[in-house]
Amino acid sequence: MSEQTREQSRPPGHHDHREGFLSRLWHELEHLVAPHSHDAADKVDTALESSRDGMRTVWLSLAVLGGTTLAEAAIAAVSGSIALLGDAIHNGADALTALPLGVAFVVGRRAASRSYTYGYGRAEDLAGIVIVLLIAASSALAGYEAIGRLINPREVTHLWAVALGALAGFVGNEWVARYRVRTGRRIGSAALVADGLHARTDGFTSLAVLLGAGGVALGWRAADPVIGLVITVAILSVLRDAGRQVYRRLMDAVDPELIDRAEAALRDMDQVRAVGAVRMRWIGHALRAEADIVVEPALTIVEAHAVAVEAEHALIHAVPRLTAATVHTDHVATPETGDPHAPLGHHGPAAAE
Known part of the structure; x- marks a missing residue:
């Protein structure tokens, strides 16, 4: 069972420590039955496994589409069907999208460096641009050939x-298409999802050839190009x-439901008095998060750090595919301490205006 499946199968409120002994006991049993490590090496292993799944999908897709292309080309040579030959060329071009994806998966496995501190996961986003262009x-x-x-x-x-x-x-x-989108x-x-959608468009083009052949059999010679224009749309x-x-991935968009789950997990913590900004972004196959929480000012540095670590732990469990979170602890403002962010006030948006 995947980590995401385990998370979704857990009963609601399993992070609510206010439920007392039973909640904590359930949490510990989860670790015994299905240990969840937060070591960096284990997170790298998970990323590598995801990349292997992606590479397996890419090369198997290449083999299937390559075989389809050869079969269509052979029939086109015998029948003289320009439409089928064009579809074969189209499928061949789709098979070649395995190249940018393969390169992206290989590059994405490289370890982070001092220049690329978040690693090379964004290589897949660049591959996505190439696929959209294809x-x-x-x-x-398709439109040109139909006309x-x-x-x-x-x-x-x-x-x-x-x-x-x-x-x-x-x-x-x-x-x-189904295999790529699912993986x-x-x-x-x-x-990979975009490439799966691309394969689906090629399937529609193949259906246009089929319907066009049916129209020709019925005596309507223009059937193939007319349907080809419909498929172009x-x-x-x-x-x-x-x-x-x-575009959404390049702009760091995430599902708002993930933010809701993260905020709920943080609010359920006993020592968190309020939850500030929560941000997430995709880096390749994994999510990273930043979160602000408010704690009591009487906590020591060690205690506040422990709360931050517990908050990261809660976020990793609450949000599927989240591998790490940077948690910033603020304290409740008091007359003695004042606004903890006052020294940064002149750097804010209001000051810039």
Whole structure:
């Protein structure tokens, strides 16, 4: 069972230490049955395992799409179907998206350095940009070919073979799309999800070839290019969705529900008097967080640090795929201590105005 699955299966309120002995006992039993280490080495192992899952998906997808491309190209050579040949070229281009993804997964495994202090996980976001550009190019190519066939219709023979080739293209692309999207969501890779959506557009293009062959069989020569234009619109719709997802990742967007879960976990702690700003961002397959909490001013430095460590522990358990959190402790303002952030007041947004 994955860590995310374990977290979702736990009963609500398992971090609520105010429930007393039973809550603490349940928490300790969880560690005995399913230990959760916070050592850096274990977190690296988890990241590597995610990258291995991604690489396995990428290369298996390449093999499936490569086989589909060869089959379509062979049938296109026999039947003279330009539409099927174009679909084969399209699928071949989709198979080549394995290259930027493969490079991204390899680069993402590199350890953090003094220059790249957060590691190289953002390489996948760059790969996502390349994939979105490939989807855009595919839509342009599909539209261009559809208009070209509409202006200059061409005779197609062996329609049954063309139909089989189109079905093979659709089945292959749909299988690859489901596999990529499922793995991408499991390991938190926006690039892999976008590439899965790209494969789905290629499946739609294959269906256009199938329907076009059916139209030609019924005597409507313009069936293939007309349906090709409709599929181009569908590809543009998927392009919009994939582009939005990659854009959100580049802009450090996260699901607001994750922020809600983090804030709830912090508020459930006995020694936390208030919760300030909570921020998260994706670094490759993992989340990192920053959180401000307010504690009593009478706590010693050692005690306040212990609260911060407990808060990070609670966040890692509450938020799936969170590997680390930086917790800043403030104290409750009193007449004696005043505002703990007063020395920074002249650096705030109001002062800049």
